Amino acid sequence: MNLISARNLAITLDGRPILRDVDFSIHAGEIVTVVGPNGSGKSTFMRALVGALSPARGTVTRQAGLRIGYVPQVLHIDRTLPLTVARFLSLPVRRNKAEIDDALTDAGLSPEIAAQQVSALSGGQFQRVLLARALLGDPQLLVLDEPTKGLDQPGVAAFYLLVEDVRRRLGCAVLMVSHDLHVVMSASDRVICINGHICCEGAPVAVSKAPEYRALFGQGTRGALALYHHDHDHGHDHSHDHSRGNEA
Amino acid sequence: MIFDAFFFSALLAGIGIALAAGPLGCFVVWRRMAYFGDATAHAAIFGVALALAFDAAISVGVIVSAVGMATAVFMLTGRGLAVDTLLGVAAHSALAFGVLALALTGERGIDLEAYLFGDILNVSMRDIGLIWIGAILIGGLLVWRWPSLLTSTVSEDLARAEGIRPARERLILMLAVAVLVAMSIEVVGALLVTALLVIPAATARSLTSTPEGMAMLAAALAVMATSFGLVMSFAWDAPAGPAIVTTSAMGFAIAALAHVLKRSHLG
Numbered sequence: 001m002n003l004i005s006a007r008n009l010a011i012t013l014d015g016r017p018i019l020r021d022v023d024f025s026i027h028a029g030e031i032v033t034v035v036g037p038n039g040s041g042k043s044t045f046m047r048a049l050v051g052a053l054s055p056a057r058g059t060v061t062r063q064a065g066l067r068i069g070y071v072p073q074v075l076h077i078d079r080t081l082p083l084t085v086a087r088f089l090s091l092p093v094r095r096n097k098a099e100i101d102d103a104l105t106d107a108g109l110s111p112e113i114a115a116q117q118v119s120a121l122s123g124g125q126f127q128r129v130l131l132a133r134a135l136l137g138d139p140q141l142l143v144l145d146e147p148t149k150g151l152d153q154p155g156v157a158a159f160y161l162l163v164e165d166v167r168r169r170l171g172c173a174v175l176m177v178s179h180d181l182h183v184v185m186s187a188s189d190r191v192i193c194i195n196g197h198i199c200c201e202g203a204p205v206a207v208s209k210a211p212e213y214r215a216l217f218g219q220g221t222r223g224a225l226a227l228y229h230h231d232h233d234h235g236h237d238h239s240h241d242h243s244r245g246n247e248a
Numbered sequence: 249m250i251f252d253a254f255f256f257s258a259l260l261a262g263i264g265i266a267l268a269a270g271p272l273g274c275f276v277v278w279r280r281m282a283y284f285g286d287a288t289a290h291a292a293i294f295g296v297a298l299a300l301a302f303d304a305a306i307s308v309g310v311i312v313s314a315v316g317m318a319t320a321v322f323m324l325t326g327r328g329l330a331v332d333t334l335l336g337v338a339a340h341s342a343l344a345f346g347v348l349a350l351a352l353t354g355e356r357g358i359d360l361e362a363y364l365f366g367d368i369l370n371v372s373m374r375d376i377g378l379i380w381i382g383a384i385l386i387g388g389l390l391v392w393r394w395p396s397l398l399t400s401t402v403s404e405d406l407a408r409a410e411g412i413r414p415a416r417e418r419l420i421l422m423l424a425v426a427v428l429v430a431m432s433i434e435v436v437g438a439l440l441v442t443a444l445l446v447i448p449a450a451t452a453r454s455l456t457s458t459p460e461g462m463a464m465l466a467a468a469l470a471v472m473a474t475s476f477g478l479v480m481s482f483a484w485d486a487p488a489g490p491a492i493v494t495t496s497a498m499g500f501a502i503a504a505l506a507h508v509l510k511r512s513h514l515g
Contacts, residue, residue, distance in 0.1 A: 052408045070405075072405040080450075092410055
């Protein structure tokens with residue numbers, strides 16, 4: 001059963017076409033990773049799927065009553081705003097202490113952190129707090145938009161292990177945007193490569209072999225399986241700098 | 249002589265303003281809207297000139313121009329110019345236009361200083377009524393929309409994911425600031441309204457650990473500063489705005505000092 005499916009989706013922002021011809025679906029329990037260069041429309045894709053943007057063409061269908069937990073890109077909370085972790089987790093919906101403690105534990109944090117100021121947390125702790133917040137509504141689908149931006153390599157690895165662990169325990173599907181290709185390869189069931197449209201998709205090893213993927217990200221990853229789906233007649237311009245593909 | 253009717257009207261007006269300015273000022277601090285406060289306040293001076301030119305009530309001219317400025321800034325934000333540049337153009341042009349218009353209308357008996365720095369003798373019963381209507385409006389709006397306002401202040405992305413429309417919340421706050429400016433201009437004056445928004449909130453920051461606590465403490469501090477300021481203004485026949493802002497600033501300095509001492513003591 002598909003949680004979300006998109007058919008022939010196109011998105012336009014301020015008159016500029018960002019995405020076109022997107023066919024996509026994600027089913028319960030699946031981990032799907034979206035990769036693509038900067039400005040390729042990854043965040044737009046995510047926002048359209050969760051319903052924050054309306055399509056210029058095509059349709060997005062979400063399962064009725066679908067519960068989505070959303071983890072944004074690293075966000076900055078101004079020091080002028082006094083905010084404890086517990087209060088942050090209660091925005092905008094009030095949560096009780098038991099719910100907050102559970103969510104913090106699920107996100108690999110000690111419940112004691114609830115009393116700390118958000119501005120005093122380390123980057124890794126804050127990303128886990130954001131994950132805890134997303135887990136509060138008992139989501140069927142976790143949507144993570146570059147959740148490890150700004151973390152160091154061990155932090156990135158630890159975070160993705162945690163996501164895998166959460167998926168295993170809670171059984172939710174995960175849709176995430178990531179630049180951390182090597183880490184993502186092991187964790188994902190399916191990888192989608194986006195550059196204004198879906199260039200290629202399939203199992204991680206297959207996508208890493210696809211010429212479209214290599215054109216975007218260089219030859220850094222190895223793999224040997226066939227693609228599930230492969231779109232040959234794409235027409236995006238290759239003006240981006242290939243040699244810097246592995247910037248993650 | 250302090251306990252006469254003028255003083256109590258001014259106090260009543262000042263407390264109404266302070267109760268709204270404290271919590272609203274927290275959002276001004278959290279969202280870095282101080283410059284926007286200046287822009288609407290300066291537009292209000294232009295509103296005074298407009299009201300005189302068209303023979304309308306001052307309060308009408310002031311609210312129309314302040315709300316007009318808020319709407320214009322909202323519409324123009326994100327269309328090319330950086331926000332502080334846009335506000336820099338808007339704030340200072342509005343002040344220049346306003347002062348020039350007041351000078352050119354050649355209205356006798358208009359005391360420009362009263363609108364720039366506030367004058368408690370200006371406060372009529374009708375003003376007090378309008379101020380309290382405005383204060384209740386702003387207070388009710390903040391209570392009603394508190395979760396949405398706070399969530400979109402923390403992160404517009406998170407807010408959108410929760411079905412909140414951050415642009416609408418931003419517009420609501422901007423209009424609330426415009427209303428506050430319009431209702432404060434006669435007591436505090438256009439040049440110092442922003443200080444009444446920012447200073448109590450900034451003072452409350454170091455003393456609180458939740459947004460709600462900060463908003464309530466800011467309201468209390470604003471009421472205290474306004475009351476002491478009005479006593480000072482009345483006793484020494486000094487302009488009300490500077491007196492209120494001075495007491496407010498002293499409160500800020502004391503809190504900051506206490507915070508530093510506590511830190512060095514603990515550390």
